[in-house]
Amino acid sequence: MKKIEAIIQTEKLDAVTNALKNIGVGGYTVLSTKGRGSGERPTIRGGRGTVSYVSEYSKGNSVTTIVNDNQVDAVVSAISNAAFTGKSGDGIVFVKDVEDVLNIASKQRGLDAL
16 A cells, blocks of 8 residues: 655646546545745735745645555656646655554454555
8 A cells, every 4th residue: 555645736626636636536634734845935915015025835735645556656646737837836745654553433444444
């Protein structure tokens, strides 16, 4: 099993989650994030609009799912295609090994827990 985590632009969240649903991903977690990467950070106007400054962080979303090893390429492709704008800061995808999973309610383990 693999854990796939994608940090994406906020405005791409609906496109990414729809892409995951379309390929049959059964569940995922979405978290609001703030971070600093290669993308352009937003400019914020202060006070009465007389001062502006560059934000320390960019806002985004983290989408995380756990899938069977044979689904990894399809999931990564779906995320990257849905989040793509061609500009710096589109996001990043991490793929990590998962040793085991336990569904607390059903007590099932491994792939059955998903």
